Amino acid sequence: MLSTALLKGPEKWELLGLLARLAMLKPRSLASVSVQTWIDQHARHERVHQLLLASARTLTYSGNLELISMEPFLTQLQLSLKRPVRYIDGGWQTLVTGLRRTAEQAGVHLHPGTRVEAVLQNDGRVRGIELSDGRFYEARAVVLATEPADVTRLVDDPLLKQRLTRLTPVVVACLDVALQSLPRPDRPVSLDLDQPRFYSAQSLFAHVAPAGGAVLHAVRYLDPTAPGDAREHERELEALLDLAQPGWRALAVKRFFLPHMQVTGATPTAGSKGLAGRPEPRVEHIGGLYLAGDWVGQEGYLADASFASAHQAARLLLTDLTGQQQAATGRSGPELAA
Ligand SMILES: Cc1cc2nc3c(=O)[nH]c(=O)nc-3n(C[C@H](O)[C@H](O)[C@H](O)COP(=O)(O)OP(=O)(O)OC[C@H]3O[C@@H](n4cnc5c(N)ncnc54)[C@H](O)[C@@H]3O)c2cc1C
Numbered sequence: 185m186l187s188t189a190l191l192k193g194p195e196k197w198e199l200l201g202l203l204a205r206l207a208m209l210k211p212r213s214l215a216s217v218s219v220q221t222w223i224d225q226h227a228r229h230e231r232v233h234q235l236l237l238a239s240a241r242t243l244t245y246s247g248n249l250e251l252i253s254m255e256p257f258l259t260q261l262q263l264s265l266k267r268p269v270r271y272i273d274g275g276w277q278t279l280v281t282g283l284r285r286t287a288e289q290a291g292v293h294l295h296p297g298t299r300v301e302a303v304l305q306n307d308g309r310v311r312g313i314e315l316s317d318g319r320f321y322e323a324r325a326v327v328l329a330t331e332p333a334d335v336t337r338l339v340d341d342p343l344l345k346q347r348l349t350r351l352t353p354v355v356v357a358c359l360d361v362a363l364q365s366l367p368r369p370d371r372p373v374s375l376d377l378d379q380p381r382f383y384s385a386q387s388l389f390a391h392v393a394p395a396g397g398a399v400l401h402a403v404r405y406l407d408p409t410a411p412g413d414a415r416e417h418e419r420e421l422e423a424l425l426d427l428a429q430p431g432w433r434a435l436a437v438k439r440f441f442l443p444h445m446q447v448t449g450a451t452p453t454a455g456s457k458g459l460a461g462r463p464e465p466r467v468e469h470i471g472g473l474y475l476a477g478d479w480v481g482q483e484g485y486l487a488d489a490s491f492a493s494a495h496q497a498a499r500l501l502l503t504d505l506t507g508q509q510q511a512a513t514g515r516s517g518p519e520l521a522a
Contacts, residue, residue: 195229202226202236206258207265214254215458219244222254234377244485245354245447247380247405252354252451255458256485271390303328303339309471324508325501329476329494332449332463343469351450351463351479352408358445359402359421362438366398367431374428380405381424400425400432406444408451414443448486449479459483465497466504474501 191199205226214222219240227233237249243260246252272278287294299316303326312322328335332348366385374383383402387393402421406412418441425432452458459482467473474497478486481493 191231191235195231198227198229199232199235202232203265206261209258211255211258211262212458212460214258215452215460216454217254218250218454219246219252219254219257220249221454223249231377235375238375238377238382241380241405242375242382245356245403245405246451247356248407248409248451251352251409251453251455253454253458256452259459259485271386271392273391275386275390275392300338303473305340305470308469310473323472325472325474325505327474327476327494327497327501329490331446331477332479335475339470339473341470344467347463352453353449353479354447354451355406355408355411356445356447357404357406357414357417357421358440358442359400359418359425360440360442361400361402361425361432361436362393363398363400363429363432363435364437365396365435367429367435371428374424376424379420381420383421383424383428385429397437400429411444417443448489449477452485459485459489462489465493466500472504 188196220237223233223236223240227236239261240249240252240257241247243264244252244256274281284294295315301314301316303310304312304314304320310323310326312320313326314320328338330338331353332351336345336348366387369385369388372385372388374381376382381402381404383400385398386401387397387399393399402424404417404421406417421441422433450462453461455461462482463475463480465474465476465481467475476490476494476497478489478493481489481496483489483492483496
């Protein structure tokens with residue numbers, strides 16, 4: 185930052201001061217303040233204002249900074265100041281493969297490609313799940329780890345539906361491109377200060393392309409309350425790549441444009457006290473029903489929230505089932521808690 189020509193001396197000092205302050209603040213203390221409000225109130229220089237807004241978009245993936253709370257921005261910023269962002273060799277598939285292997289080693293039976301059709305209930309308690317091929321599994325407890333919209337389809341419950349349809353997702357448009365070679369390896373990342381766009385040459389940070397090849401990822405942060413025109417977003421992302429990697433079009437071997445990708449199922453909004461406004465992992469009014477996902481619970485943002493809520497759901501489920509077993513048998517039983 186000290187060597188950049190983008191900022192003048194006083195702007196650098198202001199940015200350093202604000203980052204030092206943001207690093208010390210407790211994320212929860214600003215849960216009810218929007219990112220836009222905080223930055224408007226604290227950044228005096230226009231360039232610093234723009235840089236902070238662009239950083240907030242990149243860290244939260246949100247295209248509506250009036251809506252999103254400071255809490256997830258601070259959470260992500262403080263994480264990235266402690267440990268730089270890591271790109272994973274092989275991309276997300278490496279995580280999925282690792283999770284699958286660990287689950288199977290722990291004795292989990294996976295049924296890939298099988299859709300759950302409905303969660304069946306009886307007298308305010310779950311009694312099992314029905315699969316799309318007609319099979320039925322009896323269960324005293326069910327953890328749903330889908331997006332909120334899937335939960336409302338799977339569980340026939342007006343109160344749950346009312347609560348979950350109030351959530352506002354964070355959404356982006358993505359342009360992913362595979363190239364024969366990278367025109368400008370000296371331009372690994374572009375943070376757009378004027379428009380809600382970001383680009384990175386991911387293959388410079390991790391093994392995600394064959395030797396000599398390259399993978400570019402460009403993202404446009406969308407406002408979920410006014411999603412806009414997908415074709416226009418694609419053109420904006422192409423234009424960003426034209427600037428960052430001139431000549432990329434002639435080198436492209438594959439491209440995917442994903443106009444509406446959900447990043448997380450719920451924006452932690454300033455109006456709903458940040459992460460505290462997300463649904464809890466235990467659905468109190470339906471016995472045996474638990475939720476996990478990046479839109480559940482008060483801990484973490486994005487995939488961190490998925491893992492944290494899954495852990496909480498599992499602990500609550502074991503506690504509840506153990507309690508029921510003890511009540512039924514009249515004695516303490518460690519079987520379910522093991
Ligand atoms: C472009 C982009 C970049 C991102 N970058 C990051 C990042 O750098 N770091 C980070 O932490 N997060 C990142 N995220 C967010 C991250 O991808 C999500 O937070 C994470 O994938 C959520 O995982 P999940 O398992 O909770 O939910 P999901 O990944 O949404 O999984 C839900 C699963 O439920 C399945 N399902 C739905 N309905 C049914 C049904 N009826 N029966 C059976 N299965 C069903 C779906 O098929 C899906 O596989 C990014 C997201 C995007 C879009």
